[in-house]
Amino acid sequence: xxxxxxxxxxxxxxxxxxxxxxxxxxxxxxxxxxxxxxxxxxxxxxxxxxxxxxxxxxxxxxxxxxxxxxxxxxxxxxxxxxxxxxxxxxxxxxxxxxxxxxxxxxxxxxxxxxxxxxxxxxxxxxxxxxxxxxxxxxxxxxxxxxxxxxxxxxxxxxxxxxxxxxxxxxxxxxxxxxxxxxxxxxxxxxxxxxxxxxxxxxxxxxxxxxxxxxxxxxxxxxxxxxxxxxxxxxxxxxxxxxxxxxxxxxxxxxxxxxxxxxxxxxxxxxxxxxxxxxxxxxxxxxxxxxxxxxxxxxxxxxxxxxxxxxxxxxxxxxxxxxxxxxxxxxxxxxxxxxxxxxxxxxxxxxxxxxxxxxxxxxxxxxxxxxx
Numbered sequence: 001x002x003x004x005x006x007x008x009x010x011x012x013x014x015x016x017x018x019x020x021x022x023x024x025x026x027x028x029x030x031x032x033x034x035x036x037x038x039x040x041x042x043x044x045x046x047x048x049x050x051x052x053x054x055x056x057x058x059x060x061x062x063x064x065x066x067x068x069x070x071x072x073x074x075x076x077x078x079x080x081x082x083x084x085x086x087x088x089x090x091x092x093x094x095x096x097x098x099x100x101x102x103x104x105x106x107x108x109x110x111x112x113x114x115x116x117x118x119x120x121x122x123x124x125x126x127x128x129x130x131x132x133x134x135x136x137x138x139x140x141x142x143x144x145x146x147x148x149x150x151x152x153x154x155x156x157x158x159x160x161x162x163x164x165x166x167x168x169x170x171x172x173x174x175x176x177x178x179x180x181x182x183x184x185x186x187x188x189x190x191x192x193x194x195x196x197x198x199x200x201x202x203x204x205x206x207x208x209x210x211x212x213x214x215x216x217x218x219x220x221x222x223x224x225x226x227x228x229x230x231x232x233x234x235x236x237x238x239x240x241x242x243x244x245x246x247x248x249x250x251x252x253x254x255x256x257x258x259x260x261x262x263x264x265x266x267x268x269x270x271x272x273x274x275x276x277x278x279x280x281x282x283x284x285x286x287x288x289x290x291x292x293x294x295x296x297x298x299x300x301x302x303x304x305x306x307x308x309x310x311x312x313x314x315x316x317x318x319x320x321x322x323x324x325x326x327x328x329x330x331x332x333x334x335x336x337x338x339x340x341x342x343x344x345x346x347x348x349x350x351x352x353x354x355x356x357x358x359x360x361x362x363x364x365x366x367x368x369x370x371x
Contacts, residue, residue, distance in 0.1 A: 012040020014346030044195030077190030
């Protein structure tokens with residue numbers, strides 16, 4: 001007989017929230033994860049008093065009050081607001097595109113001037129229906145912004161020329177005709193004090209969790225442990241890639257501890273030139289120092305982020321949601337619907353990029369429907 005009501009594969013946000021909801025509904029739960037830590041890609045660990053975002057920058061933001069109230073049960077959040085910068089040939093620009101960006105790029109001051117320049121460049125391009133990402137971007141923001149702030153970065157991020165990428169990747173681009181550098185428009189924003197790992201640890205409190213436990217290494221054993229399974233891993237891996245392999249974009253990280261108090265003065269700076277191999281540098285202390293009145297630590301930790309071609313066995317980061325991969329995912333989704341005792345969810349189970357609040361909302365909705 002099964003020992004648990006639910007086996008949850010993956011101790012990231014989706015799996016942890018689903019497990020918490022199941023426990024509070026009176027179910028017996030086992031959570032397993034093939035990694036040696038909880039919290040998935042949101043995992044943070046402390047180095048020299050600094051919370052390091054090991055798998056890239058994670059900034060929590062949402063307009064969903066239910067989700068905001070939920071995460072605040074398990075962590076206190078600081079008041080960090082993400083103000084992103086971009087470097088192009090030693091020129092520094094604010095992102096998303098706003099009046100600070102336009103003022104620097106064209107030496108102008110008013111929204112009227114910025115609108116006129118963008119409209120003129122869009123008209124000059126003469127693009128009707130965009131057939132690729134390059135045409136889509138130029139038709140939205142003009143050639144100057146595309147050439148300096150989009151082209152090289154996107155080419156690095158996806159490993160393809162912008163003219164070879166589908167237009168839908170950039171359905172729209174945020175353009176603000178105000179002097180506002182806040183990257184997100186969401187009402188609720190911040191980073192959990194003490195890091196995401198501590199927050200997820202609170203969510204999983206009282207729930208049996210096994211790390212370095214690979215579902216696929218002993219599948220029959222794990223499947224026999226529970227009546228139902230919640231699977232937040234790669235959906236194609238669950239089906240042993242029987243219909244083919246879904247594609248992802250991978251990331252590699254190069255992290256350094258530096259003997260300097262302040263390396264770049266901002267949490268994240270993008271590097272938009274194609275010739276610079278990394279897409280951004282993260283200086284982790286600014287996720288917290290920005291909110292602590294300038295509290296000083298003697299050193300700092302930076303991480304350079306390099307996109308690369310993903311292969312099976314690498315950590316999957318960004319689903320490549322082109323027509324070919326989306327069609328293949330739909331075939332796997334059809335198979336998944338026939339797996340009566342298995343619930344697929346999260347970023348990998350649903351083969352789509354999701355912000356953290358959307359992952360949590362999905363877990364809350366799925367668990368309430370299933371329990």
